[in-house]
Amino acid sequence: MSTEKTDAKIDGECLALGRYLFNQEVNEYVRDKYRSANAMLGLGNTVGHFDALLVSIAVRHPLLAKACDAYARFFLPQGALRKKMVLLLAIAEVTPPTFRFLDATDSGGWFMFFVRIMWKGMGMVFFLLPALFVLLPLQLLLKMIGFTRWKGESHV
Amino acid sequence: MSEVTIVGSGASAVHFVLSVLQMGYTVTMLDVGYAKPETVNPKDTLNGLKENLADPVGYFLGKKYQALILPDAEKEYYGIPPSKDYVFKIPENFREQSTGFEPLFSFARGGLAEAWTGGAYAYNDEELADFPFQYGDIEPFYNEIAKRIGILGDNDDLARFHPWHEHLLPPLELDEHAALLYAGYQGKRELLQKKFSCYFGRSRLAVLSRDFAGRQACDYSGRCMWGCPSDSLYVPSLTLEICLTFPTFTYIPKMLVTHFNYGAANRIETVVAYDLEKKQAREFPVRRLVLAAGTLGTAKIFLNSIHRQTGQILTLPGLMDNRQILIPFINLQLVGKPFKPETYQYHQLAMGIAAADPRKFVHGQITTLKTALMHPIIKDIPLDLKTSIFLGRNLHAALGVANINFHDDRRPGNYVTITADPDPLRAKLLIKYSPPDRENKNLKNLISQVKRILLKLGVVVPPGMLHVRPMGASVHYAGVIPMSTASAPLTASPNCRSHDFPNLHFVDGSSFPFLPAKNLTFTLMANAARVAKKEF
Ligand SMILES: Cc1cc2nc3c(=O)[nH]c(=O)nc-3n(C[C@H](O)[C@H](O)[C@H](O)COP(=O)(O)OP(=O)(O)OC[C@H]3O[C@@H](n4cnc5c(N)ncnc54)[C@H](O)[C@@H]3O)c2cc1C
Ligand code: SF4
Numbered sequence: 001m002s003t004e005k006t007d008a009k010i011d012g013e014c015l016a017l018g019r020y021l022f023n024q025e026v027n028e029y030v031r032d033k034y035r036s037a038n039a040m041l042g043l044g045n046t047v048g049h050f051d052a053l054l055v056s057i058a059v060r061h062p063l064l065a066k067a068c069d070a071y072a073r074f075f076l077p078q079g080a081l082r083k084k085m086v087l088l089l090a091i092a093e094v095t096p097p098t099f100r101f102l103d104a105t106d107s108g109g110w111f112m113f114f115v116r117i118m119w120k121g122m123g124m125v126f127f128l129l130p131a132l133f134v135l136l137p138l139q140l141l142l143k144m145i146g147f148t149r150w151k152g153e154s155h156v
Numbered sequence: 157m158s159e160v161t162i163v164g165s166g167a168s169a170v171h172f173v174l175s176v177l178q179m180g181y182t183v184t185m186l187d188v189g190y191a192k193p194e195t196v197n198p199k200d201t202l203n204g205l206k207e208n209l210a211d212p213v214g215y216f217l218g219k220k221y222q223a224l225i226l227p228d229a230e231k232e233y234y235g236i237p238p239s240k241d242y243v244f245k246i247p248e249n250f251r252e253q254s255t256g257f258e259p260l261f262s263f264a265r266g267g268l269a270e271a272w273t274g275g276a277y278a279y280n281d282e283e284l285a286d287f288p289f290q291y292g293d294i295e296p297f298y299n300e301i302a303k304r305i306g307i308l309g310d311n312d313d314l315a316r317f318h319p320w321h322e323h324l325l326p327p328l329e330l331d332e333h334a335a336l337l338y339a340g341y342q343g344k345r346e347l348l349q350k351k352f353s354c355y356f357g358r359s360r361l362a363v364l365s366r367d368f369a370g371r372q373a374c375d376y377s378g379r380c381m382w383g384c385p386s387d388s389l390y391v392p393s394l395t396l397e398i399c400l401t402f403p404t405f406t407y408i409p410k411m412l413v414t415h416f417n418y419g420a421a422n423r424i425e426t427v428v429a430y431d432l433e434k435k436q437a438r439e440f441p442v443r444r445l446v447l448a449a450g451t452l453g454t455a456k457i458f459l460n461s462i463h464r465q466t467g468q469i470l471t472l473p474g475l476m477d478n479r480q481i482l483i484p485f486i487n488l489q490l491v492g493k494p495f496k497p498e499t500y501q502y503h504q505l506a507m508g509i510a511a512a513d514p515r516k517f518v519h520g521q522i523t524t525l526k527t528a529l530m531h532p533i534i535k536d537i538p539l540d541l542k543t544s545i546f547l548g549r550n551l552h553a554a555l556g557v558a559n560i561n562f563h564d565d566r567r568p569g570n571y572v573t574i575t576a577d578p579d580p581l582r583a584k585l586l587i588k589y590s591p592p593d594r595e596n597k598n599l600k601n602l603i604s605q606v607k608r609i610l611l612k613l614g615v616v617v618p619p620g621m622l623h624v625r626p627m628g629a630s631v632h633y634a635g636v637i638p639m640s641t642a643s644a645p646l647t648a649s650p651n652c653r654s655h656d657f658p659n660l661h662f663v664d665g666s667s668f669p670f671l672p673a674k675n676l677t678f679t680l681m682a683n684a685a686r687v688a689k690k691e692f
Contacts, residue, residue, distance in 0.1 A: 021542055033213045037221050069540040078228040085541045090224050090531040094216040099206050102530065105494050105550050113492040113550050120543045127540075 010035045010044075016059035017088050020066070022098055026088070030098065033091045043083055050142045051080040054135070063127075070124045071131040075139065158184040158406065160692070161427060162446040163413045163457065165189055166267025168664040169448035170395040171301060171681040173405070175688030182404040186429055186440065188263035189409030190242045192270065192393065198385035202378040202527040203497050215239070216382075216529065225532040235532065236271070237382045243271040247412050247432055249581050252452075257477070257589035258628035259452055265409065266393035267450060268631055269677055273380075273502045274362040274389055275521055276307045276678035278319045282514035283672035288641050288650035289686075291319060297682035297689070299323055305390040306368045307360055307678070313345070314357030317508045317517060318674070325365045327358045328374055331499040333490055333524035333556060338505060340613040347612065353510040354609050359503050359521055362390035362678075378527035380501035411438065414580035415461040416445055422657045430581055444659045444692075448684070451475075451633035451665040455572045456585045458637065458666075462656075464580055471573040472636035472646060474566030475589060476671040480630045481599065482623040483558040483606055484533070485615045486551055487524075495553035499526045507558070509605065516563055518602060519673035525555040538620060556615070560606060562599075564671040566635050567592065589627050599624065632676045634665035651690040652683070663687050 014034040018026035026034075038044055058068035058081055072081045092098035106116065160176055162169055165187040173183050196215065197208055206212050217223045218238035225235050236244060243264045252259065262268040278298045281291045301307075302323035309324045330338060341348065341356040348354045366373045374388040387394060399405050411429035414437070418424045426439045447454040455472050462470055503521040511517055525533075530548050533555070537544035575584040607617045640647040643655050648667045654660040663684040665676060 021545060029213075037224070041221060041224075041226075066540065066542065069542055073538070073540050078226075082227045082535070082541065086226055086531055086535045087221075087224060089534065089541070089545065090217055090529065091213050093530055094206050094212045096207050096212075099203070102545070102549060103203075103495075103497070103552070105492055105553070106546075109492050116546070116550075117543075120546060121539070124540050124543055 007035060010038055013055065013059045013084070014088065017065065017085055018092070020058075020062045020069075021085060021088060022092060022101055024098070024101065026092065026098065027095075030088075030091050030095055033095075034088055037087050037091070038084070041087070043080060043087065048079075048142075050139045051076065053138075054079065054081045055084065066123070067127040067131040068135075070128040071135050074128070075136060157441045157443060158182040160184070160444050160446060161186065161440060161442040162448055163187070163427070164267065164448040164450065164453065164664070165265050165392065165396050165407070166262070166448060166450060166664070167269040167392045167677050168450075168680045168684045169267070169446075170392045170399060171304070172446060172448060172663045172684035172688050173399050174304070174395055175685045176692050177399060177402045177405055179688070179692060180404070181692060183399075184406045184408065184440065185399075186411040186413050186427065187265065187407065187409050188247055188412050188432065189265040189407075190245050190263055191265045191409075192242055192383070193239060195383060195385045196239075200377070200385075201498055202382070205379070205382075223529070225529075225535065227535050229532075235529070239383050240271045243268065249412060249430060249432075251582065251584040252587065253584055254587040254628065255589070256591075256627060257475075257587045258626045259587060259633070260628065260631050261452065262450065263412075266391050266396060270391045270393060272391070272677065273521075275503070275506075275675040276302075276305075276360050276362045277506075277519070277674040278321055278682070279672055279674070279679050280317065280319050280514075283517070283670070283674075285515065286670035287668075288639050294679070294682050294686055295319070295321060297685040298678065300685055301678065301681045304369075304395065305362050305681075306364045306371070307362050308358075308365050309360035310358040312357035313349075313355040314506055314508055316355065317510075317519075318360060324360070325368070328361075328363065328365050328500050328504065329376070330504055331524055331526055332496065333487060333553060334504045334522070336487065336489060337522065337524070337556075337613055337615070344612050348609060352605060352609050355508045355510070357506055357508075359506045360678075361502070361504075363500070364388045374500055376498045376500055378497050378499055378501050381528070412581075413449065413457055415457060415464050416442070416660075418461070418465060418657060424657055424659050428580070442659075444661070445657075446661045446663055447666070448663045451636060452572065452585060452587070454662055454664055454666045455636045456574060456583075459572070459574045460580050460583050463574060463576065463583070469573060469576055470646065471571045473568045473571040474635040474638060475570040475572055475587065475633070476564040476566060476635040476668070477589070477627050478564055478630040478632045478671060478673060479562040479591065479595070479599070479627065480625040481560045481603060482625060483560060483603065483610070483617055484621045485556050485558065485610050485617050487554045487556065487613075487615045489614055490554035492550050493553045495526055497527045501527055503559070507609075509602070515670070515672065517673055518560060518562060519675075520558050520560045520606070522558050523556060525552060525557070536621060558606060558610065560602065561630065561673045561675070562602075563673045564635075565592075566638065566669065572636055591627065632665070632671065634668035634671045634676060637662055637666045638669040639667045640669065652687045653691060661687055661691060
């Protein structure tokens with residue numbers, strides 16, 4: 001894939017993950033940094049086949065991102081998707097305006113916090129279960145048949 | 157030729173040197189001495205840096221993203237900030253291999269304490285029981301160092317463990333979380349003391365609460381970990397700057413000292429260093445040599461020198477370091493509350509747990525989370541990342557970590573040695589460490605005790621987040637050439653003169669015969685000043 005195409009794809013990935021994680025469009029500076037970190041840290045070219053697949057599903061829609069995120073936490077905790085999301089979080093937390101969002105609390109105090117965390121916890125389980133049924137067999141299958149590397153795309 | 161030649165510019169070295177310069181000696185200091193980069197935007201707070209720097213990611217995460225902590229990293233809760241990279245830079249010629257120990261070395265101008273967190277606690281008589289002197293003997297030097305660097309503290313419940321010496325400055329304002337914890341302790345003080353032998357008080361810190369000796373009082377910029385822009389948080393390079401004002405002082409950086417040469421009656425005649433710039437060995441004649449290259453650095457130079465002259469490979473037993481456990485906690489009263497970024501960043505509270513044997517006192521420092529990078533914490537929360545971010549945002553003000561420190565003693569199985577190599581530059585420092593028997597059981601008991609103490613303060617420890625740090629991580633190294641009243645080989649006199657070489661002194665942790673739980677650097681500095689006074 002050409003460099004421009006790869007860059008555009010990484011930018012798209014950054015925007016999609018930014019929307020999912022911070023409910024906002026990340027700016028040009030964040031995208032630049034995300035792109036350069038992906039290249040420098042080799043986050044694209046060291047991943048396995050399933051790993052890459054998970055990233056490409058996650059960037060399609062925030063609901064899919066949620067399912068992949070929940071799945072990755074338990075079944076691929078050190079995989080590419082989590083690395084890329086943690087990278088984006090690290091960039092966002094030192095960059096305006098995203099750092100202000102990350103430093104702020106949600107309104108409502110104690111009670112609302114617990115309501116929200118229960119809701120989010122249930123949400124995680126809700127997304128994790130179908131993800132488990134679809135993704136776990138796929139992960140095991142790909143492992144069994146020995147696909148360890150994503151051949152075509154070097155950037156995810 | 158100077159009357160005194162010293163190796164190193166760390167906390168130990170600079171206070172020894174300042175003392176002998178004040179006594180009128182001429183001094184040459186040989187040091188690798190990597191220097192700190194220029195402070196960026198000194199007037200900005202931490203959030204000001206995020207807003208105003210052209211490349212905040214470069215500053216906070218590093219040009220090579222070296223401060224980024226990805227999910228596959230070791231379980232540490234913070235990375236070294238790029239602005240402190242120079243502190244941990246290692247010359248390519250320096251070689252080391254460790255088993256059971258993860259050492260940190262510094263070749264910086266100012267040494268490891270250029271990145272320290274400023275905890276400065278005096279040892280008491282019980283902790284000095286294995287030392288060939290008592291608290292009364294070293295007290296004047298604690299006073300002297302406190303006067304030089306500025307230490308703050310309070311005469312509180314911890315004063316029973318940490319002697320109340322002179323020149324202490326009043327403490328800083330507590331941040332909201334620390335104030336809440338401290339108030340919780342005051343309310344349950346008797347119960348905690350009676351049931352858990354647990355005492356709380358203010359951290360003793362090498363930080364200024366008022367302008368002092370040309371340095372400014374802390375203005376709560378929240379930049380401590382990235383380097384204090386106003387020199388309120390003490391670092392040894394500040395004392396080096398004072399030494400440099402003496403015309404009798406010569407500082408020679410970029411010198412990696414490999415060994416010394418000695419002649420009749422084991423008198424040291426020259427010290428040899430590898431010039432890192434010119435890439436060649438240089439020999440310096442010496443009258444009196446002082447090693448202050450940090451415990452491990454000093455041991456390497458000492459062992460190399462003997463090997464060069466006699467062919468012997470010696471082993472120095474008794475390496476010590478404090479085991480540390482990080483116990484993160486959540487204060488339920490602060491859940492969902494905002495945090496104030498303009499606060500002092502490191503610990504402001506300390507705790508002590510008394511033991512039947514006072515040498516086994518357990519020392520803790522409690523850091524409430526203010527400005528810090530959150531991704532290393534968020535990535536470890538056992539939930540999907542989006543929910544973890546929600547938790548991180550809403551729990552930020554409620555988070556804290558207790559850093560619990562344990563004493564260590566000299567055991568023969570923990571040692572340093574070197575590999576045989578005709579080229580002194582190529583010789584490798586070998587370190588071997590195993591924890592004491594029953595350590596696991598003792599740690600388990602203590603952890604459960606700390607959890608119960610925290611619970612009494614309305615604080616819970618989330619499961620799976622506790623971290624027993626590897627040995628070497630506390631960077632409190634000591635013990636390989638101990639002070640002793642008996643004149644045995646490979647030991648030092650009560651005033652840290654080598655029993656093997658009459659014109660050699662050790663003024664770093666290498667000569668400590670015991671390592672109490674509390675941070676050692678204040679005692680390193682005081683002892684270095686003591687040696688200067690007693691022997692020079
Ligand atoms: C993150 C962090 C936090 C810490 N927090 C605390 C704290 O709160 N309280 C506390 O008491 N302690 C703390 N410490 C530990 C403290 O920094 C050390 O105890 C202290 O720096 C040791 O000082 P030193 O002078 O003996 O040795 P070092 O600091 O190791 O200095 C060694 C010096 O020798 C030079 N050198 C070494 N080898 C050679 C050689 N071969 N040739 C020429 N020069 C050489 C180096 O350039 C350096 O200048 C902390 C350390 C770290 C890393
Ligand atoms: S000690 Fe910390 S909070 Fe105080 S001025 Fe220095 S960097 Fe700022």
